[in-house]
Amino acid sequence: MNPQNGSGMPVFMIRDLTKTYVMGEVIIRALRGVNMELFSGELVVLLGASGSGKSTLINILGGLDNASGGQVLYKDQDLTASRDKELTIFRRNNVGFVFQFYNLIPSLTARENVAIVTEISKDPMKPEEALELVGLGERMDHFPAQMSGGEQQRVAIARAVAKKPSVLMCDEPTGALDSKTGVKVLEVIQTVNLRLGTTTVVITHNEAIGKMADRIIRISDGKISNVSENKSRVSPGEISW
């Protein structure tokens, strides 16, 4: 596999990954043996219906959750064998997260919401730089309550990329936004991917978003059902839903 935008080096190697939850008396098999790689610098869209297991997968890749079986290698680090402390360091140094509901700290301004991450990072960009990158240079001193949903999500992206992560995980980043605002957010994600070369995973159930990816990985019933490559990526501005 040699995706256009990737360097060809796998960042993640995932082998026979399983995840089983026990919810009360019901056992849920969220992942039933996932095998895949993610390559440096590529933009992957993970497509699946709700309950397909895509969030579980991204949670394990992002070091938020433990696998029940199989192996996840991030470069040389075996995440499946890592304990909470190691996973925290892994997240701190390597992963940027963007959430569906932004998850900004309401008591901090945009600049401070970014700074809260840069303060604990090794070689971050300046919060102002990150906010310029997402087009919010003018609104740095606003509190979340003073911003629209799209603006809040762009702050969240700035926060995720400010530490210069090697992977950016976006879980339904447009899920809470209307399509016009959603496109703006996707543009920002694309800019980050192209300019910084950050390996980017976007989770969505929205087929249209797949057009902006290097690769589309479809997941259903806890397994990868299909992987396809886009010959040419479409700019988010041309996508609509």
Add this chain to the structure above:
Amino acid sequence: MNALNRKLLRDIASFKGQVAAIAVIIGSGVMVLILFATILEAINQSRDRYYQGHNFAHVFTEIKRAPESVSERIRAIPGVSLAETRVKAPVRISVEDFKDPVQGEIISIPDGRQPDLNRLYLRQGILPEPGYLNQVLVSEPFALAHNFQTGHTLRAIIKGRMETLTISGIVLSPEYVYQIGPTDLIPDYKRFAVLWMNRSALAGAFGMEGAFNNLVLSLHADADEQKVIEAVDHILAQYGSVGAYGRRDQTSNRFLQEELDQLRVMTIVLPAIFLGVSAFLLNVLMARIIRTQRQQIAVLKAFGYTNVQVGLHFVKFTALIVCMGSALGVGMGAWAAHAMSGLYAEYFRFPEMDFGLQPATVVLSILVAFGAGLAGTFRAVAGAAGQAPAEAMRPPAPERFSKGVIEQSFLGKVLGQTGRMILRNISRYRFKTMMSMLGISLSGSLILLGSYQFESVNHMLDVQYRLVQRMDISLSFNEPVSSNAMAGLAGLPGVHYVESYRSVPVRLSHNRLEYRTSILGLDRDAVLRVVVDKDLQPVAVPPEGLLMTSYLAGYLGAVPGDLITVEVMEGHRRTLELPLAGTVEEPVGISAYMDRPSLNIIMREGPAISGAWLLTDETSHDQLFARLHQMPQVAGIGVISTAEANIRGYIEDTVLIFMVILLILAGSIAFAVVYNNARVAFAERSRELATLRVLGFTRAEVAWILIGEIGLITLLSIPVGWILGTGFALLLNHAMSSELFRLPFVLSPAIFAFSALGVIAASVLSLFFIAGKLRRLDMVTALKTE
């Protein structure tokens, strides 16, 4: 059970930690209310029943000697209902196998029958039979202290003659509910006795046939007590009266009244603190629950539940917590009242005292708790009831934050993002922050108050027994004797040093205010009885004029240089004017002091003394007491170390127990406030905290945001607690200042440290309970919820 009520029970179950913490505080409030109200009621009722059923006199007076015929003139005073003449005398008792001197008072009763006034409650045996000279009744606490039964005998020195007396009965008297020796601060049942004897026998022993030296009166309901007292004094003046006084100045009744006054304060203050704090905690909890249940409320309303039904649902929530707290409080209150009853029964001797819970007290306490609970939750509940369904369906608007003053100062540059979050959260919820601080600082102030009280009492005793009273033994004589007697005392076994004193009963007045006390005449350069100023430095008694305790000077409105009218109540009974030479600070008692030779001159007497103070070798006490017993003029022998040990024991019994209870209750307030706030903060911010964990913050870093906020509030509350506590201590000081003693206002650094440590310990304990929650913080679910 309908679905809404089932929801209620499940909601309560899911908030069990907070519900329990609040219920404990409500329970504490109900407990202290029930405890103090029950004791107050029990003592009040016992006293009223006792006084009424046993004809407790209204007016009392002592005289040197008056012929019985005078009593007719007394009975003729308008307003007097009954007048009873008595013979009353000091007595020294020796009890087999008990080496310390025992002092007592012996009072006459009409031969073979109960007195008309101050009737005795016969616990055991019979009244002395008429015609028997050596039968006595003894007071119950004294009998119990020495295991006396009817038929036992004891030996007493009456007017210098040793008599063997047989106990015919064991009694209680309304005159001696608080049975305390004339110079004691607290009861010593082993060393102070009250005896009753047939009038003819006692009059015979004291040469009082056809005469009396003690008179008690009861008054008609509409009588003017002051006028009666004046009339009595007028009639008895020529017979050596020391002045009549009412119940207010009767020793036992005065102690009882002071206790009741203190209980009354406690009954209001402590429950108010606890129920106030619980109202605040309920407010926080209910506001939180209603916030999270906005959509549920909206759904209920959308399906047709009325505003009243929704409001009532949350009122029931509050009511259930109050019920749990009340049940706990009633239980603990009943237990505590029972536990305290022994203590009160030990010091206040009533024929019976019922510490059972009165239904009215219980109902009142629960109503007060409900009132506090509903007042605390009213706003939140009204908000829920009035909420429009459509509005409730939408998520609440994001909370607005702003930069505060602190951040605009230089501090803003130093603060990291977590520091900012902490500060902004604190200033965003100013009311909650302030109430939390108030709760925690109240807890700190109660801890301070508890330890202050203990230290202050100890300091007072240290001053009294280390600085003021330095003698080992205090002797008083039946009548003033010549100071030549001192040489004889100095030669007694084990006596190292002797100092004498002259004590004269007087009525001091200034600006129409008057006070009955004694002038104590001290030897020049006295070292065994020292008068100290407010810096605890010894003050020399000036050769002219009076010294008095500043409390007394304040009472009389006199300042140094003023002339004080001194009415001498002994001997020639002259009235003269003496300048106030200065004031002294003494924690115990109210006295005036003079140079003894000057006092002798005023009394127009030679170098007379009323008693002596001895420094002794304790190993020779047995021989010394044996010799003193043989000296007829010695009326009383006081062993200072015993008195000190007694009062320190009493402090341990009462103040220490009370302090421990106060500390536990105060600690529980800090715990409940911190725990409740931390739980609410945790619940409301779990998403924020989970986000930070996802962003790579460690548990410790995330915990810091929560702990930092709580810690900051706790730390800020500590000095507030100090200030409040100091205020409370001042109030307590003022409330407890009495003629008996004044607590010194001493606040050592240790007290402040103790208060701070108590608050910190309670906070740390509650954070310990939250730590488990933080450990289980679920990042994944926190992110998925809005």
